[in-house]
Amino acid sequence: MAPFDINLSLGHYWLNLFYVITGIGFGFALERAGFGDSRNLAAQFYLRDMRVFKVMFTAIVTAMLLIFWSDALGFLDYKRVYVNPTYFWTAIIGGVVFGFGFVIGGYCPGTALVSMSTLKLDGLFFVLGLSIGMFLFGETIGFYRAFWDTSGFYGDVTLQDFFGVSAGVVVFGVVVMAIGMFWVAEKVEAYFAAKPSGGNP
Amino acid sequence: MNRTKIVGALVAVLAAAGLLVMRQPSLDARLADVETELNAALAARTVQIDPAELVDLIYNFNTALQIMDVRDEADYNLFHIVDAKRVTFEQIEDPKWVKGLPKQTVTVLVGNDEKRAVEAWKLLSVQGVNNVYVLAGGINFWLDLYGDAPGRRGEKRVSQPDLPGNDIFRHRFTFALGSKHPGADPDPKSVPPRKYVKKVKPIGRVAKKSGGCG
Amino acid sequence: MKKKPEPYLNPYVAGIFLGVVLFISYVVFGHGLGASGGIAKIIGAVTDAVVPAHTEKNAYLVGLMRDSAHPLDTWLVFEVIGILIGGFISGTLAGRLRIETFKGPKISNPARWAAALFGGMIAGYGVRIARGCTSSQALSGGAVLSAGSWAFMLAVFAGAYLLAYFVRKLWN
Numbered sequence: 001m002a003p004f005d006i007n008l009s010l011g012h013y014w015l016n017l018f019y020v021i022t023g024i025g026f027g028f029a030l031e032r033a034g035f036g037d038s039r040n041l042a043a044q045f046y047l048r049d050m051r052v053f054k055v056m057f058t059a060i061v062t063a064m065l066l067i068f069w070s071d072a073l074g075f076l077d078y079k080r081v082y083v084n085p086t087y088f089w090t091a092i093i094g095g096v097v098f099g100f101g102f103v104i105g106g107y108c109p110g111t112a113l114v115s116m117s118t119l120k121l122d123g124l125f126f127v128l129g130l131s132i133g134m135f136l137f138g139e140t141i142g143f144y145r146a147f148w149d150t151s152g153f154y155g156d157v158t159l160q161d162f163f164g165v166s167a168g169v170v171v172f173g174v175v176v177m178a179i180g181m182f183w184v185a186e187k188v189e190a191y192f193a194a195k196p197s198g199g200n201p
Numbered sequence: 202m203n204r205t206k207i208v209g210a211l212v213a214v215l216a217a218a219g220l221l222v223m224r225q226p227s228l229d230a231r232l233a234d235v236e237t238e239l240n241a242a243l244a245a246r247t248v249q250i251d252p253a254e255l256v257d258l259i260y261n262f263n264t265a266l267q268i269m270d271v272r273d274e275a276d277y278n279l280f281h282i283v284d285a286k287r288v289t290f291e292q293i294e295d296p297k298w299v300k301g302l303p304k305q306t307v308t309v310l311v312g313n314d315e316k317r318a319v320e321a322w323k324l325l326s327v328q329g330v331n332n333v334y335v336l337a338g339g340i341n342f343w344l345d346l347y348g349d350a351p352g353r354r355g356e357k358r359v360s361q362p363d364l365p366g367n368d369i370f371r372h373r374f375t376f377a378l379g380s381k382h383p384g385a386d387p388d389p390k391s392v393p394p395r396k397y398v399k400k401v402k403p404i405g406r407v408a409k410k411s412g413g414c415g
Numbered sequence: 416m417k418k419k420p421e422p423y424l425n426p427y428v429a430g431i432f433l434g435v436v437l438f439i440s441y442v443v444f445g446h447g448l449g450a451s452g453g454i455a456k457i458i459g460a461v462t463d464a465v466v467p468a469h470t471e472k473n474a475y476l477v478g479l480m481r482d483s484a485h486p487l488d489t490w491l492v493f494e495v496i497g498i499l500i501g502g503f504i505s506g507t508l509a510g511r512l513r514i515e516t517f518k519g520p521k522i523s524n525p526a527r528w529a530a531a532l533f534g535g536m537i538a539g540y541g542v543r544i545a546r547g548c549t550s551s552q553a554l555s556g557g558a559v560l561s562a563g564s565w566a567f568m569l570a571v572f573a574g575a576y577l578l579a580y581f582v583r584k585l586w587n
Contacts, residue, residue, distance in 0.1 A: 001234035003445030018443060019490045023497015024504065025436040026448055026550070031505035033429035038517045038531070040423075042586045045579035051426045056553060058430025063437040063558035065216045070442070072223040074234055079329030082446035084556035086563030087546060094545025095567040098538050099574020104582055105534020106517070109542060110450035110498060110550040112535070117499040118506030121516045121524075122531040129535020130451070131458050136536070137543035138462070141475045148544065155304030157562040168221040170560055175217040179210045182427075209427065 002076040027114050036115040038106025038122055045103050047192045050185035057178045068171055078167070088152030105129060228294055232327050239323050248322060249337040251397035252346050255309055256389050258401065259283070265306040271321045272313055272340070276370045278377045280340065280348075283386035285311060293321050299328045307332045307401055314339040314366020334401060338362025341371045347392060348372060348384035421509040437558060444490070447555020451539075451548035453495030455479065460486040519586040530585050545570075 010018070033055045034040045043049035070076035102108055107115060107126045115123025141148060160167045242248055258266050259282075268285035270277050277287045292298045302308075308325070310333065312318035318335045325333045336343065342362035380386070424432070440448055459479045463470045463486065470476045480486045506512045518527035542548045545567050547556065553571065556564025 001238075002442045004238065016490070016493045019493035020497040020500070022436065022440050022443070022448070023494035023499075024501035025439075025497075026433070026494070027498035027501025027503075028505040029429060029433040029436055029501075030498070031502045031509070031511070032424045032432070033426060034423035036502060036506060036511070039519070039586065042519075045575045046583065046587060054426035055430040055433060056549070056557075058427050059433035059437060059554055060557045061213060062431050062434025063441070063554075064560070065213065065220075066434070066438040067441055067558060068220050069216065070438075072220060074230065076442055077231070077235060077327075078559070079327070080235075080445065081441050081559060083559045084547065084552055084561040084564045086561060086566070088563060088566060090544050090546065091552070091563045091567040092570045094541045094543070095570025096574035096577075097541030098545060098548070099541070099571040099576075100578050101534045101536070101538025101541055102571065103534070103575040103578050104585065105531045105538055106586070107531070107535070108450075108538065108549040109454055110448075110548065113450060113454075113495060113498045114502030114506075115517075117502035118512050119514045121514065122518065122527050125528045125531035126535040126538075127454070129532040129537075130454055130539035130542070131535075132532075133536035133539020133541075134451075134455050134458050134543055135462065135539075137540050138459070138473055138476050138479075141543075142473070145475070154562070159560040159562050159565060161300075162562045166221075167560065168217075168223070171220050172214075172217040174560075175213050179213065182206075182210075206427070 001074065002070070003080055026110070027117065030111055030114045031118065035111040036118050036120065036123070038111075038115065038120075038126075041108075041111060042103060042106045047188050049193075050189050053185055054182060057181065061175055061178050064171060064174065068167060083156050083158060086152075086154045086157040088154065090148055090151060101129075101133070228324065228327065232323060235327055236323075239326060243319060243322075246337075247400060248334050249315065250309065250334045250400045251337055251395070252343045253395040253397045254399060254401060255282075255336055255343075256347075256387055256392070258307060258309070259386075260389050264401075265303065266309070267303065267306050268309050268311055269321070270311045271317050272311070272368075272370070276313060276340075278379055279370065279374045280344070280372070280378060280382050281380050281385065282311065282340075282343070283380045285380070288321075290321070290324075293324050296328065299325070299330060302330060305332075307334070309334050309336055311336045311343075312339045313341055313368045313370045314362070314364070316365045316368045319365070332402070338364070339366065339368070341366065344372045344384055346395070347387040348382070420511045433554070434558075437554060440555075441559075447551060447558065449491050449494060449547075449551040449555070450498060451542045452551060453489075453491035453493075454539075455543065456486050456489055456492050457495070519584070521587070522585060527585070530582075 030036065034051060035055070040049060040051055044052035067076060067078060067081070071078040098108075105112075105126045107123060109130055112123050112126040112130065116127050158167070159170045163170065255268075258264055268282055269288045270281050270285040271288060271290070271293075272281075274287065281287070308330065310318040310321045310325075312321075312335075315335060315338065318339060322333055322335050338345075339362070374382075378385075423429070437448055440446065456479065459470075459476055462476060463480060470480075503512070516524045516527055518524065522530075545552060547564070547567065549571065552561075552564045553568040557568055
């Protein structure tokens with residue numbers, strides 16, 4: 001039953017090769033989606049092009065349904081897959097800061113890599129910026145390490161734990177919410193695309 | 202809204218609804234599915250920790266530790282390690298109880314030998330509890346090393362556990378001392394030093410395979 | 416000689432493709448995708464190589480290096496290599512391989528480069544605070560319903576939308 005301890009069965013070199021292959025699939029998908037272009041990414045936040053939202057949530061819903069159905073059919077063990085631990089406050093603070101950087105720079109780490117790989121200079125500068133930013137984090141984390149380590153740490157909390165319902169209910173809720181928001185997104189795009197300047201002065 | 206989108210949306214909703222009505226596979230079924238992986242870890246002895254390691258864990262105040270004693274009540278009352286809590290299989294197989302267990306804690310399962318503790322380990326592992334280990338050799342071996350019980354009558358001392366054992370409490374106690382017995386809380390500074398292979402992985406950010414960017 | 420660039424995929428189709436890759440990652444590796452972590456490891460390794468004495472004193476960097484025998488020998492780094500290759504292949508096949516700068520219509524190239532650099536710095540800092548980026552937290556953590564990941568996702572959208580008006584000259 002997946003996940004298997006492939007480190008034991010495959011050995012080091014094959015394992016790393018598989019990771020490269022996975023990355024290739026990932027990068028390929030991102031580029032095909034148009035995420036190597038910062039204008040497409042930024043347009044999300046001016047409501048002209050809801051592509052970021054559509055791709056992201058379609059991906060989440062697809063993977064989520066596949067994962068949970070595999071678990072229900074006994075093919076994958078959800079209990080043993082990695083679930084990101086919940087550090088509530090750093091998630092919120094880091095998310096907002098990252099959001100600022102996203103709309104200024106027009107990329108996120110994955111998409112910036114893709115952009116850089118197709119020789120886009122703005123992607124290259126963003127990756128350089130990421131490197132500097134991460135380095136600065138290493139330098140300054142000493143000042144608030146305790147907060148970063150412990151604040152809002154709840155362990156492996158899932159949405160179903162948080163709301164006290166079964167996973168199936170959460171999955172259903174996410175699907176319905178996503179479809180509803182896709183419908184809204186289409187309407188928003190149509191409205192703002194009609195305006196010549198994209199709706200912003 | 203074109204037809205493909207509507208069909209796609211319907212498929213997603215149906216798939217999600219289907220999950221709602223599917224029953225969770227039973228614990229036994231899930232156990233059968235992962236049996237091979239679990240047995241491999243057991244055979245490689247990655248989850249059985251030496252008593253000396255447990256002593257170090259007890260005295261390491263940086264690690265949250267819970268010792269779960271899976272033996273019968275009678276044995277538990279005769280002797281148990283300091284701060285060990287007795288747990289039953291009824292609890293271990295209850296998903297609500299498992300969910301209520303403190304997270305980010307190292308759990309060590311203790312039996313008389315290893316058989317019962319290993320069973321408990323399998324059940325906890327399949328329910329997703331991490332950082333669970335088994336005391337190698339169980340209480341029998343622990344007392345071989347650290348027990349100087351009043352009332353013991355010349356039981357054989359061994360330096361390696363007798364595996365997997367039959368889970369019968371080998372040591373004799375004339376009084377039920379529980380954890381008041383000196384062997385329940387060996388002072389790491391005064392017991393004879395013992396070399397062991399460290400098996401417990403540190404918890405927290407480094408313990409689980411780093412699946413995220415953290 | 417330059418091939419006319421192909422149009423991008425329909426976002427829903429691209430999303431399904433991405434979701435399948437994500438799912439396969441969980442099946443094969445037991446965890447999701449990642450990007451920023453790979454960059455972090457590389458930065459750590461570079462810092463270590465260039466100023467080892469400084470790195471030793473930094474507890475956080477030491478922790479970053481502690482996961483494996485060599486910091487670059489982690490799955491995140493290999494996945495980053497793959498992302499670069501994948502993006503390159505897709506871009507080449509679609510005729511989108513060209514040295515250029517994407518920017519809003521009203522700013523200059525250097526201004527865009529500065530914004531990308533500055534935005535990257537802020538994003539890089541935020542990503543480390545949050546312990547992940549859109550790939551590892553939003554996509555992967557989101558798919559397995561981690562509460563923290565969903566909180567992160569909401570915060571990212573909130574932050575970006577909040578600031579969008581103030582930086583609109585960059586893009587509109």
